[in-house]
Amino acid sequence: MNILVxxxxxxxxTAAVELARQGIVPxxxxxxxxxxxxxxxxxxxxxxxELLAPSGTAQALLRKAMRIERAKIFLGDTLKVTLPLDISDDLHDTAVALPQDRTEEILRERLAAFGGAVSFDREVVDITQNATGVDVSFANGRRQRADYVIAADGxxxxxxxxLGIAYGGRDIEEIWSIADVNARDWPHDRSFVLARANTGHMAVVAHMAPQRYRVVSNTPDALKSLRLPMDVTRINRQGQFHLAARQAKRYQMGRVFLAGDAAHCxxxxxxxxxNLGIADAADLARRLIADDLDGYHDARHAAGAKILAETERLRLFLSSSRAVNTLTIRAALTLAGALPPLRRRIANRFLHG
Ligand SMILES: Cc1cc2nc3c(=O)[nH]c(=O)nc-3n(C[C@H](O)[C@H](O)[C@H](O)COP(=O)(O)OP(=O)(O)OC[C@H]3O[C@@H](n4cnc5c(N)ncnc54)[C@H](O)[C@@H]3O)c2cc1C
Incomplete structure (x- = not known):
């Protein structure tokens, strides 16, 4: 089978690693x-x-990544609750943090271990298909015919x-921001920190590597919106970004399959x-190997729709400035602070969706 990713x-x-480890190097x-x-x-x-464990990718990630042991939720500058995320040594209960470029580097290394490689400087500019295959044209004038194409092009x-597949949904009228920084003496290492103000402005801090942190906010200036003291020694990168909530109407058209951000954002x-893209990719690779492609759209479109709906509900709820939302959040966190089983339940929801 000849597959182009x-x-x-x-x-x-992920799709390439999963195919290659099972003998089909795309x-x-x-x-x-x-x-x-x-x-x-x-x-x-x-x-x-779990999905990345059979290829050895998960083990390589665990060696390089920061294990996240807890989530701390602040209202204003008051810590309301600490959720235990480091629940056991089982992969099934582990969340880690690693910058995406390092995750991609490890995936490329695993692909190489299974005999594959990325062809860089190869931009796809057009695609046509018939009953027997897919023809792809590249910006450098070359063409290639494949049995199947996985569109993971973002x-x-x-x-x-x-292919004329609609990407239904909407752009979100908010400016978000991101900052990757080095900082000294941050008292919340190995934690995921969410700090929310009554206005609905939020800053999230993730610990990525020793003394290296990612701050994301639903305001135009991530560092300014963080109300907790952080002794930043260096700003490695900062910027703003726009959001959208969209999903492709079809994940499959003939011999072409959409996965990851190409299918949803x-x-x-x-x-x-x-994480949703990794799950799409693993599912698609499994189906290609098993020649069981018919269910891909139904299974992954439903999974994507669920996460899109939940994520939007949570974003709207947390970022609203309505007093009733703040009161509800305060009451829920106070209760969670007093009840360990509720804390575990919220932690479980965060880890497993
Ligand atoms: C600020 C920010 C923070 C985020 N934080 C998180 C987080 O904490 N956790 C999380 O799970 N997700 C997070 N995400 C989302 C996550 O980054 C994306 O969901 C993820 O990158 C999607 O992976 P992908 O491989 O589908 O697409 P991409 O990562 O966009 O990869 C697509 C690739 O296709 C290539 N490409 C595009 N067009 C062509 C073409 N015509 N020919 C050949 N190649 C092409 C691109 O160069 C790119 O390398 C975040 C996103 C943003 C913007």
């Missing part, structure tokens, strides 16, 4: 000249680690557009985006 982000690389075409230096996603959730997917609330 378009896009070497976490989704495309071609992976990536338009960038080299690996991305962007560290967008940080949180790798238990389901992803939120602006050229393939999705070329939503806000980073809950840290699900990359």
């Amino acid at each position: 378009v896009g070497a982000g976490p989704t495309g690389l 071609v992976v075409a990536e338009k960038r000249p080299e690996g991305s230096g962007l560290s967008r996603a940080v949180g790798i959730l238990p389901e992803s680690l 939120v602006h997917s050229r393939i999705r557009t070329a 939503h806000s980073p609330v809950g840290g699900r985006g990359m």
Whole structure:
């Protein structure tokens, strides 16, 4: 079987690793000249680690990543509750943090171990298909015929557009911001920190590596919106980004399959985006190997729709400035602070969705 994976982000690389470890080494075409230096996603959730375990990727990630032991939730500058995330040594209960570029590097290493590689500087510009195969054209004028194509080419997917698949949903009128920093003496190491103000403004801090932190906020300035004292020694990168909540109407058209951000996008609330793409990719690779492709759209479209709806509900609830939301959150966190089983339940929800 001749498979072309378009896009070497976490989704495309997971699909390639999963296929290669089972004996089908795909071609992976990536338009960038080299690996991305962007560290967008940080949180790798238990389901992803489980899916990545058979290829040895999870074990490699665990060696490099920061294990997240707890989530701390602040209202204003008051710590309301600490949720235990380090529940057991089982992969099934482990969440880790690693900048996305490092995760992609480890996936490329695992792909190489199974005999595969990424072809950089290979931008797909067009795609056509018939009953027997798919023809892909590249920006350098070359063409390639494949039995199947996995479109993991991200939120602006050229393939999705070329096939005329609608990306339904909406753009969100908010400016979010991100900062990757080095800091000294942050008292919340190995933690995921959420600090929310009564206005609905939030800042989230994830510990990525020794003395290295990611701050994300639903305001235009992540560092300014963080009300907890942080002794920043260096700003490695900061910027703003826009959000959308969209999903492709179809994940399959003939011999072409959409996966990852090409199929869905939503806000980073809950840290699900990359994890959902990894799950799409693992499911698709399994179905390609088992020649069981018919259920892909139904299974993964439903999984994506569920996460999109939950993420949007949570984003709207947390970021609202309505007093009733703040009162509800305060009451729920006070209760969770007093009741260990409730704390475990919330932690479980965070880890497993
Ligand atoms: C600020 C921010 C924070 C985030 N935090 C989290 C988080 O904590 N947890 C989480 O799970 N998710 C998070 N996400 C979401 C996560 O980054 C994405 O869901 C994830 O990158 C999607 O992976 P992907 O491989 O599907 O797409 P991408 O990572 O976008 O990869 C697509 C690849 O395809 C290539 N490509 C595009 N077009 C072509 C073409 N025509 N030909 C060849 N190659 C092409 C691109 O160069 C790129 O390498 C965050 C996103 C942002 C913006």
